[in-house]
Amino acid sequence: xxxxxxxxxxxxxxxxxxxxxxxxxxxxxxxxxxxxxxxxxxxxxxxxxxxxxxxxxxxxxxxxxxxxxxxxxxxxxxxxxxxxxxxxxxxxxxxxxxxxxxxxxxxxxxxxxxxxxxxxxxxxxxxxxxxxxxxxxxxxxxxxxxxxxxxxxxxxxxxxxxxxxxxxxxxxxxxxxxxxxxx
Numbered sequence: 001x002x003x004x005x006x007x008x009x010x011x012x013x014x015x016x017x018x019x020x021x022x023x024x025x026x027x028x029x030x031x032x033x034x035x036x037x038x039x040x041x042x043x044x045x046x047x048x049x050x051x052x053x054x055x056x057x058x059x060x061x062x063x064x065x066x067x068x069x070x071x072x073x074x075x076x077x078x079x080x081x082x083x084x085x086x087x088x089x090x091x092x093x094x095x096x097x098x099x100x101x102x103x104x105x106x107x108x109x110x111x112x113x114x115x116x117x118x119x120x121x122x123x124x125x126x127x128x129x130x131x132x133x134x135x136x137x138x139x140x141x142x143x144x145x146x147x148x149x150x151x152x153x154x155x156x157x158x159x160x161x162x163x164x165x166x167x168x169x170x171x172x173x174x175x176x177x178x179x180x181x182x183x
Contacts, residue, residue, distance in 0.1 A: 001054070003035035003084065003093045004070075008046035011038045015053055015106035020072045027060045027068040028090055034072075035093050037084045042163050050081045050161035051093060054100070078104040081157045101150050102143075118148055118178065137181040148178035 006014075006022055013019035014036055034057045040049040056073035063069055080099040104110040121144045125135055137145070159165065159173040 001033055001035055001093055001095055001098060002030050002090050003037055003051065004090055005037045005039045005084070005087050008038040008041055008043055008048060011036055011047065011050075011052050012106075014055065014072065015076060015078065015104070017074055017076065017104075017107050017109075020074050022070050022072075023063075024068050024070055024088065025066050026089070027062060028057075028070075030090060031057055031059075033057075035079070035084075035098065036072075037093075038161075039088075040085070044164040045166040045169060046163060047081070047158070047161040048163045049083055049085060050158075051079060051084045051097070052081060052106075053078050053104075054098065076104055076107070077101075078106055078154070080154060081161050083161075101154055102147050103150070105151055105154050114147055114151065118144055140180065145180050148180040149182060152176045152178055152180075 004024075010019060010022060014022075034055055035051050036053050036055055037051045038047045038049065042048060054077040056075070057070060058073050059071040061069045061071065078101040080101065082097045084093060103114040105114070121141070122135065125139065126132065129135075140148075155173045159169070162169060162173075165173070
């Protein structure tokens with residue numbers, strides 16, 4: 001799949017849904033799936049050399065000579081982070097490295113929807129089994145388990161790409177929330 005690098009903060013802005021365009025000094029005829037990645041910039045608390053999501057490149061508009069705005073669809077497919085050597089040019093990444101997460105854990109609204117889905121199921125299960133200490137894995141539907149496992153595993157993978165993680169990031173990202181056995 002085609003990929004392009006950008007500053008780490010710009011990647012974060014795309015992941016949270018705050019940015020749907022990036023300015024580059026070059027255009028492209030490519031449209032469709034595009035992996036967005038962060039450069040190897042060393043900025044405390046931000047990801048470095050990381051593939052973060054798949055976006056849909058919908059249009060590229062030249063706004064001035066040597067100034068191109070790449071326009072993305074606001075729907076972002078979060079992927080399990082993997083190492084890249086991102087550059088400010090279009091390059092290829094191996095499709096086998098791209099694993100879509102079941103929700104965008106980086107977008108607060110999408111994350112809350114994912115947690116609500118898990119919590120609703122857990123609440124109904126616990127209401128029917130009030131004396132249990134831990135829900136047996138065999139009782140958890142695969143879609144709920146996949147969502148919970150994704151949350152914990154994505155956070156762990158993301159943490160590994162942070163340059164000089166902040167104290168709050170260390171506390172938050174190293175703590176498992178669901179601790180569900182793999183499928």
